[in-house]
Amino acid sequence: xxxxxxxxxxxxxxxxxxxxxxxxxxxxxxxxxxxxxxxxxxxxxxxxxxxxxxxxxxxxxxxxxxxxxxxxxxxxxxxxxxxxxxxxxxxxxxxxxxxxxxxxxxxxxxxxxxxxxxxxxxxxxxxxxxxxxxxxxxxxxxxxxxxxxxxxxxxxxxxxxxxxxxxxxxxxxxxxxxxxxxxxxxxxxxxxxxxxxxxxxxxxxxxxxxxxxxxxxxxxxxxxxxxxxxxxxxxxxxxxxxxxxxxxxxxxxxxxxxxxxxxxxxxxxxxxxxxxxxxxxxxxxxxxxxxxxxxxxxxxxxxxxxxxxxxxxxxxxxxxxxxxxxxxxxxxxxxxxxxxxxxxxxxxxxxxxxxxxxxxxxxxxxxxxxxxxxxxxxxxxxxxxxxxxxxxxxxxxxxxxxxxxxxxxxxxxxxxxxxxxxxxxxxxxxxxxxxxxxxxxxxxxxxxxxxxxxxxxxxxxxxxxxxxxxxxxxxxxxxxxxxxxxxxxxxxxxxxxxxxx
Numbered sequence: 122x123x124x125x126x127x128x129x130x131x132x133x134x135x136x137x138x139x140x141x142x143x144x145x146x147x148x149x150x151x152x153x154x155x156x157x158x159x160x161x162x163x164x165x166x167x168x169x170x171x172x173x174x175x176x177x178x179x180x181x182x183x184x185x186x187x188x189x190x191x192x193x194x195x196x197x198x199x200x201x202x203x204x205x206x207x208x209x210x211x212x213x214x215x216x217x218x219x220x221x222x223x224x225x226x227x228x229x230x231x232x233x234x235x236x237x238x239x240x241x242x243x244x245x246x247x248x249x250x251x252x253x254x255x256x257x258x259x260x261x262x263x264x265x266x267x268x269x270x271x272x273x274x275x276x277x278x279x280x281x282x283x284x285x286x287x288x289x290x291x292x293x294x295x296x297x298x299x300x301x302x303x304x305x306x307x308x309x310x311x312x313x314x315x316x317x318x319x320x321x322x323x324x325x326x327x328x329x330x331x332x333x334x335x336x337x338x339x340x341x342x343x344x345x346x347x348x349x350x351x352x353x354x355x356x357x358x359x360x361x362x363x364x365x366x367x368x369x370x371x372x373x374x375x376x377x378x379x380x381x382x383x384x385x386x387x388x389x390x391x392x393x394x395x396x397x398x399x400x401x402x403x404x405x406x407x408x409x410x411x412x413x414x415x416x417x418x419x420x421x422x423x424x425x426x427x428x429x430x431x432x433x434x435x436x437x438x439x440x441x442x443x444x445x446x447x448x449x450x451x452x453x454x455x456x457x458x459x460x461x462x463x464x465x466x467x468x469x470x471x472x473x474x475x476x477x478x479x480x481x482x483x484x485x486x487x488x489x490x491x492x493x494x495x496x497x498x499x500x501x502x503x504x505x506x507x508x509x510x511x512x513x514x515x516x517x518x519x520x521x522x523x524x525x526x527x528x529x530x531x532x533x534x535x536x537x538x539x540x541x542x543x544x545x546x547x548x549x550x551x552x553x554x555x556x557x558x559x560x561x562x563x564x565x566x567x568x569x570x571x572x573x574x575x576x577x578x579x580x581x582x583x584x585x586x587x588x589x590x591x592x593x594x595x596x597x598x599x600x601x602x603x604x605x606x607x608x609x610x611x612x613x614x615x616x617x618x619x620x621x622x
Contacts, residue, residue: 122582122583122585123188123583123584123585124207124209124226124291124581124582124583124584125187125209125291125293125341125343125580125581125582125584126185126186126187126196126207126209126226126290126291126340126341127156127185127186127187127188128183128184128185128186128203128204128207128226128290129152129155129156129183129184129186129204130181130182130183130201130202130203130204131148131151131152131155131181131182131183131184132151132180132181133147133148133151133175133180133181133182134147134150134151134180135179135180144171144172144175145163145168145171148171148175148182148184148198149161152184152186152193152195156186156188156193158188158191158192158193159191160191160192160193161192161193161194161195162192162193162194162195163195164195164196164339166338166339167195167197167198167339170198171198174198174199174200177200178200178201181200181201181202182198182199182200182201183198183199183200183201183202183203183204184197184198185197185198185199185207185290185337187291187341188584189584194341196290196328196337196339196340196341197290197337197339204227205227206284206285206288207225207226207227207288207290208223208224208225208226208232208284208288208289208290208291209223209224209226209289209290209291209292209293209581209582210222210223210224210275210278210289210291210292210293210334210336210581211224211293211294211574211577211578211581212271212292212293212294212295212573212574212577213294213295213296213355213571213573213574213577214239214267214271214294214295214296214297214300214301214304214355214573215239215296215300215355215573216239216241216247216248216297216299216300217238217239217242217246217412218236218237218238218239218412219236219237219238219239219267219270219271219274220234220235220236220274220571220573220574221234221235221236221271221274221275221278222234222278222574222577222578223278223279223282223284223289224578224581224582226291226581226582229582231578232278232281232282232284233277233278233279233281233282234278234574235274235277235278236274237270237273237274237277238270238412239266239267239270240266240267240269240270241263241266241267241270241303243266244259244262244263244266248297248299249313251263251299251303252299252309252310252312252313253310253313255303255308255309255310256308256310256313260303260306260308261306263303264303264304264305264306267300267303267304268304268332268333268334271304271334272333272334272335275289275334275335275336276335286335286336286337287336287337287338288337289336289337289340290336290337290339290340290341291340291341291342291343291581292329292332292334292336292340292341292342292343293342293343293344293345293577293578293580293581294342294343294344294345294354294577295344295345295353295354295355295357295358295573295574295576295577296344296345296353296354296355296573297347297351297352297353297354297355297382298312298319298322298347298349298350298351298352298353298354299312299353300353300355301324301344301345301347301353301354302319302320302321304332304344305324305327305332305344307320307321308320312350312351315604317349317350317351317601317603318350319347319350322346322347322348322349322594323346323347323591323594324344324346326341326342326343327342327344328340328341328342329342343580343587345357345358345573345576345577345580345590345594346590346591346594347594348393348594348597348599349393349395349599349601350601351382351395351603352382352393352394352395352597352599353382354573355376355382355540355572355573356374356376356382356383356384356393356540356572357576357590357593357594358572358573358574358575358576358577358590359374359376359384359538359540359569359572359573359575359576360374360384360391360572360576360593361576361579361580361586361589361590361593362569362572362575362576362579363538363540363567363569363572365384365386365387365391365536365538366386366387366388366391366589366592366593366596367388368387368388368536369387369388370387370535370536371385371386371387371529371533371534371535372385372386372387372534372535372536372537372538373385373520373534373536373537373538374538374540374569374572375516375537375538375539375540375558376539376540376572377512377516377539377547377557382394382395383395383516383519383520383523384597385520385523385524385527385534390527390596390598391593391596391597391598392523392526392527392597392598392600393523393597393598393599393600394519394522394523394599394600394601394602394605395519395602407443407448407501407502407505407508408500408501408502408504408505409442409443409487409497409498409499409500409501409505410442410443410444410448411441411442411443411444412444413435413444413445413446413546414435414436414444415435415436415438416434416435416436416438416439416440416441416442417434417435417440417441417442417443417444417447418432418433418434418435418440418442418443418444418447418487418488418499419433419434419435419444419446419447419546420432420433420446420447420450420548421447421450421451421454421487422450422454423451423454423455423457423458423460424458425457425458425459427473428458428460428471428473428475429473429475430451430454430475430487432447432487432488440487440488440499441497441499442497442499443487443499443501444546445546445547446546446547446548446551448501448505448509449509449547449548449551449552449555449557450548450551451485451487451501452465452501452506452509452551452555452618453548453550453551453552453554453555454551455467455485455501456554456555456618457554459471460473460485461506461618462618463617463618463619464616464617464618465503465506465507465509465510465616465617465618466503467483467485467503469483475487477500479498479500479502482502482503482504483502483503484500484501484502485500485501486498486499486500487499487500487501488500507616509555509557510555510616510617510618511616512557513555513556513557513615513616514611514612514613514615514616515612516557517556517611517612517615518602518607518608518609518611518612518615519602519608520559521607521611521615522600522602522605522607522608522611523600525607526600531559531560531561532561534559534561534565535565536565536567537558537559537561537565537566537567538567538568538569538572539558539566539567539568539569540569540570540571540572540573549563549566550563554618555618556615556617556618556619576590
């Protein structure tokens with residue numbers, strides 16, 4: 122295995138009357154001896170400091186480079202031995218949340234991780250709103266917002282371990298097709314219109330200075346390829362982390378977010394699709410929604426006899442809202458307790474003090490602020506439930522079409538990898554109860570966690586896996602579900618809790 126960038130301390134022979142080769146020729150001779158690579162290239166900015174660096178350290182220097190085939194591209198040169206400081210950055214460019222992780226190349230371990238709300242949300246909570254804003258001249262603001270988010274997180278993860286951002290020589294990122302475009306300052310607005318053609322799906326080799334990431338200017342960047350307008354590099358990264366293209370068994374990679382994205386297949390074939398699920402599980406959509414952070418209710422139970430709720434709160438703090446997993450639990454528990462019918466409507470005939478009217482609408486009250494002065498009221502509305510059922514219906518429609526396309530039934534799937542932040546937190550029992558997940562034995566579900574970050578870390582620590590990521594992208598047959606003739610029919614019939622695969 123070879124990390125995405127390599128770092129080597131070398132001794133360069135001083136010039137003399139007997140050896141008056143140029144500084145670049147002498148250092149290249151040393152690099153060839155150390156790396157065994159003949160073809161070496163240098164960026165102009167490093168050539169400008171080469172002479173001073175060599176002479177200030179008596180020829181003892183550390184070179185950071187990226188090796189590819191028989192080519193070595195030099196990224197940095199420093200006086201002395203700095204091989205103990207060699208770092209990479211993994212990035213998940215989420216529509217709602219951006220997450221980064223700082224990796225120590227010498228140990229392979231994560232030094233720090235951080236996440237924050239994507240600053241693009243000020244221009245639109247959902248992706249389609251941002252695509253429209255971009256088409257109206259807002260591309261520059263969207264590009265700056267995602268860069269500001271990433272760069273602020275870089276500062277955060279570097280602060281605790283005392284790492285300089287300019288010691289980070291490798292950057293690997295994964296995001297959906299639109300987020301990749303926004304990161305590069307490319308206008309993705311054509312994605313929202315037929316024939317849904319992005320500017321690019323495979324990103325050429327770039328350096329941090331090309332993008333605007335505040336790390337080593339010549340840091341090597343790998344950005345996961347996309348496959349279609351709504352099937353991005355985040356899912357390719359997840360597929361790489363799950364290894365579904367290496368297995369004989371049929372697996373399903375499921376990522377539920379603003380879009381319901383999935384890859385079905387094995388080592389012989391991969392079929393993928395994406396349905397516009399709507400941001401029902403993204404923070405800010407439900408009236409009492411809260412990101413999965415301190416104060417968010419993440420687990421809910423409802424007593425089927427008393428109809429009273431119990432719950433757990435992230436960080437053991439006073440409850441301040443519902444995150445995605447708490448929202449799914451609440452809907453499933455309401456349904457199982459008979460307080461919710463299969464259409465997602467409250468069964469108000471069931472007598473409970475938890476029925477309340479808020480702003481003229483019926484709600485089920487989880488946390489009564491009148492009795493719990495330490496926090497706000499937390500409740501769920503029928504509108505919140507309908508949003509989730511639309512997400513659920515989109516997932517059912519997408520998976521039904523994929524299975525029908527290859528003549529398989531749901532029982533043929535041996536493993537379901539659940540990716541994204543929801544894949545970590547969603548209860549399999551609650552998700553299958555409402556039909557969000559297929560009705561399969563719980564042991565078939567494998568939480569992948571943040572597949573984008575996992576895939577990005579694998580590339581950073583083993584550059585040979587770039588070929589694997591590109592192979593996955595090339596193997597996938599992508600179905601454009603937005604125009605599939607069967608999608609809307611299945612979607613409409615699946616907007617019921619009782620409708621499951």
